[in-house]
Amino acid sequence: MKEDSEIEVCSCTELHEDCIKSVKESMLDEKVFRDLSGLFKVLGDFTRIKIIYALFKKELCVCDIAEILQMSQSAISHQLRILKTARLVKFRRDGKSVYYSLDDEHINKLFNAGLEHVEHS
Template identity: 50%
Template sequence: MATTCCDHSKEVERVKKNLIEEETLYDIAELFKAFADTTRIKIISVLKEEELCVGAISELLNISQSAISHQLRALKNAKIVKHTRHGKQIFYTLDDEHIKKIYDMGLEHITKG
């Protein structure tokens, strides 16, 4: 163990008791990786406003439907979006309010004065 100038043993023990499991930390990192793509963030930003099909997302973002579908698959795998079927159409929406909060917090962080 490295030598330190002070005794932090109480703090170290307190933190050790509250450490999150490695697998959970990995899952959190994977969630944030899913946010780490401009196209996926654009999709999240439009789905934050409305439940939409691939064609509508493609039109709004001026990105091919195949590219949108590819990114939606990644977002679905990361549990960021979910889909529902209305007849032959599949509509996408954000998975839950947590996703909206994560997006809004990122936006606020970037745009604050």
Template identity: 45%
Template sequence: MSTIVKEVDTCEITVIHEEQVQHAKESMLPEDQIARLSTVFQAFSDPTRLRILHSLRQNEMCVCDLAASLEMTQSAVSHQLRKLKQARMVSNRKEGRTVYYRLHDEHVETLLQTSLFHILHT
């Protein structure tokens, strides 16, 4: 029998740059902010949710119009809109029996633009 040895990159010493380590610890975001950021990036992790967000960049839209433009069922779109609303990426308003969705605020638009710029210029 042969033994497989797995090589792992490790340092021989514990800390090289103590000041950098201390600065990183002191400037770390609080756990609640880390959790909220994680929620935002999870919202961006699904292609369908990105398509919905992109569709809402120009105008607010109702679920049926979003479903038609994305060639999806209203149920599937509603499911993703719920997740986006929980992440505060979209907000809605009701007009009669119709619910209209829009990007929550300009920060969502900025995140979309910055992310797109990043992938197109790297």
């Protein structure tokens, strides 16, 4: 019996030229692949995913996020800076407070798609 972790490979060496040509013609630009890879690297951090989840629920200030995640404001600010640079979060000022929220609805869709995938049994 084969393990689930084993990779199945072809036992033939015949190339499917029509498939290869079709995929090669539709390949994205290298910059797009780099940008997408960078986005997933940013999302690949445990703390940043928790921040995104919290902001998915409600707009929050740094103090609130720090309390929710039981981390220092400095640590949260560092992570928010990374998320802001990746255009995943935005902020607004209200007096002395700075409130963070998700940048747009694409972030909601991206998070939900990932969540559905990991919860799918």
